[in-house]
Amino acid sequence: MAKKRQFDEVEVLGIMAKYFWQHGYASTKVDQLSIVTGLTKTSIYNAFGNKEAVFKCIVDFYVEHHMSVILKRLDTDKSISENLQYLFDSELLNPENELLTYGCLMTNSIVELNSNEPYLYDYVVGKFEQGRIAVLAFFTQYEKTERLVDGIDAEHLTDFFLTFRQGLKVQSRGRRPHESLAQSIRAFMLVFSSFEK
Structure with a gap:
């Protein structure tokens, strides 16, 4: 029988995800994950494996x-424009979104891992x-x-x-002013609305 973990796995994964998201794969060390999670390196290795x-x-x-959480909130009874505006509002135009300047974990990782971590690169591309x-x-x-x-x-x-979304995520990493992102989204929505009947 497997030993019950003495920590909240979702909480710990969220903390480690935020660290990888902010710093990237190469710059993240298990020592640092141990510090931010409060777990020993042994506990991390036992629970999740190597880096x-x-x-x-x-x-x-x-x-x-x-x-997945964001996509599940979409409602195809509404127009595409209404759904996309919801996505942009919640992801990129929400001033309380502290993760905005981190960009997109998937996009960041694909760019970083392409040349030096082919196995992980393939894994991330598959998930994307x-x-x-x-x-x-x-x-x-x-x-x-x-x-x-x-x-x-x-x-x-x-x-x-x-x-377009990946481009916005890259722009957000450069700490683009909120209004600049909003202007780009307004222009995109004008074009996109022309695709709908």
Whole structure:
């Protein structure tokens, strides 16, 4: 019988995710994770494995607790524009979002890991593709119900939206002023609304 853990796993993963998110994979050491979580290095290794295994747990945690949660709040009975405005408001235009200047954990990791951590890079890319499939499924509902103008399909919208969102996340890391992000989003929404019937 497995020994019951003496800590809140979700809380600990959230703390470690925030650290990886802010500092990146290469700059994060298990010693530092021990300090921010209050767990010994042995406890971290026993619970999650080595640094590589910890990072994979963090990516899974991010997908489940950040990406998936937001997507589940979308309502295809509403217009695409209403749903996307909700996403932007909650993610990028919320002044209380302390994680805004961290960018996107997935995008940050894909850029960082591409040249020196091919195994982890492939893992993150695979998880990102899962997210893309979920976004595609969302837009596909509008295509199936013929709420898109001719010549625009779910694949186009998925790539357009994700590219724009990733760009905003990169801008937010540079501590772009709130109003600058808001202006970019307003312009995007004007273009995007033209795709809807």
